[in-house]
Amino acid sequence: MDAVRQMMRVHDLDALLRQVEVASVWGRLGYALEHPVVLERERERLLAGLDRRWTTLYERGLKRYGRGLTPVRERACLGCFVQLPSSAAPPPGECMLHLCDSCGRLLHWG
Amino acid sequence: MQGMPSHTLELGPLKWCANFTRTLGQRLTRFPEVGGQRGGILRLWREVHDAMTIAESFIVPHTPLDILDVRHRRRDSALAQLVAVATRSGVVRDPDVLLDTLQQRERMGSTALGKGVAVPHAHSIAVSRTHMVLGRSVHGLEWRAADGEPIRLAWLVLTPSEVSDEQHHARVAQAVSALRLQRQRQRLFDAANTEAAVRLLREWNAWMP
Numbered sequence: 001m002d003a004v005r006q007m008m009r010v011h012d013l014d015a016l017l018r019q020v021e022v023a024s025v026w027g028r029l030g031y032a033l034e035h036p037v038v039l040e041r042e043r044e045r046l047l048a049g050l051d052r053r054w055t056t057l058y059e060r061g062l063k064r065y066g067r068g069l070t071p072v073r074e075r076a077c078l079g080c081f082v083q084l085p086s087s088a089a090p091p092p093g094e095c096m097l098h099l100c101d102s103c104g105r106l107l108h109w110g
Numbered sequence: 111m112q113g114m115p116s117h118t119l120e121l122g123p124l125k126w127c128a129n130f131t132r133t134l135g136q137r138l139t140r141f142p143e144v145g146g147q148r149g150g151i152l153r154l155w156r157e158v159h160d161a162m163t164i165a166e167s168f169i170v171p172h173t174p175l176d177i178l179d180v181r182h183r184r185r186d187s188a189l190a191q192l193v194a195v196a197t198r199s200g201v202v203r204d205p206d207v208l209l210d211t212l213q214q215r216e217r218m219g220s221t222a223l224g225k226g227v228a229v230p231h232a233h234s235i236a237v238s239r240t241h242m243v244l245g246r247s248v249h250g251l252e253w254r255a256a257d258g259e260p261i262r263l264a265w266l267v268l269t270p271s272e273v274s275d276e277q278h279h280a281r282v283a284q285a286v287s288a289l290r291l292q293r294q295r296q297r298l299f300d301a302a303n304t305e306a307a308v309r310l311l312r313e314w315n316a317w318m319p
Contacts, residue, residue: 005204005206008207008234008235008236009207009210009211011235011271012207012210012211012232012233012234012235012236012271013211013214015211015233015234015271015275016211016214016215016218018275019218019233020218022275025279026279029223029229029282029283029286030223030224030286031219031221031223032219032220032256033218033219034218034219036218038217038218039214039217042214067271069235069271070235070271070272071203071235071270071271071272073238078272079272108203108235110204110235110238
């Protein structure tokens with residue numbers, strides 16, 4: 001599994017774990033959320049397989065903004081909405097992790 | 111916004127204006143002599159407006175709802191079919207990651223709400239636009255519902271990660287509320303196509319495009 005997909009999975013697991021924090025809100029809709037030990041283990045497993053540099057930056061973004069990874073649309077970071085330089089874009093067909101110079105979140109060029 | 115063609119509202123007024131201003135600026139830089147002439151800017155303005163109107167008339171309006179008849183009996187296969195339909199609609203960045211997220215969500219607790227209804231949902235970075243897929247099953251799906259009933263309606267709600275948690279919750283809540291009453295579930299199940307389903311949802315104030 002490549003680093004980008006792995007990081008996307010970690011990001012989505014964090015979104016699920018946030019839902020557990022407000023389990024009572026989801027409970028009102030009829031959902032029963034159990035303790036997510038399995039998800040936490042899976043998250044740790046995924047993070048262990050990633051480069052330390054990316055995990056540190058991801059955790060920092062997560063702590064600061066609540067989200068460590070953000071998509072890019074039309075060369076704008078969807079975390080801080082700053083236009084990114086064209087030099088920051090990966091070559092066509094490639095998908096790599098980058099860092100937003102403005103907000104410090106990891107970028108996903110999808 | 112005067113003079114803005116109605117179908118360009120699909121782009122959103124802000125984006126339309128940004129595109130328009132950028133294109134006009136490019137034309138002015140490229141043809142400074144026209145901009146300097148009497149009425150030149152107005153001519154360029156009309157030219158850009160007409161060009162954008164023609165270009166945007168080819169944009170297919172995005173209806174954020176798909177309906178399909180689920181062929182499978184098992185939950186994971188049904189989820190894969192729902193994700194495949196969303197992928198065909200062009201709203202999924204990475205179907206594998208999305209499917210994995212939906213399966214992880216099921217591990218946290220079933221999204222089957224009882225009475226033959228399931229509302230699986232994902233607030234995922236693998237999704238690029240808000241979208242919903244309504245899966246119908248005549249035979250019923252095995253979804254591990256608390257009441258043990260097979261699922262006849264599985265409504266997948268997809269929200270991109272840039273949208274707030276509250277908005278994602280609101281969308282799921284609307285889907286859940288639209289499926290509360292038996293007669294509404296039956297009418298959705300019998301809806302002939304997407305347009306008919308959207309009409310019903312609008313009628314019940316459960317439509318949030």
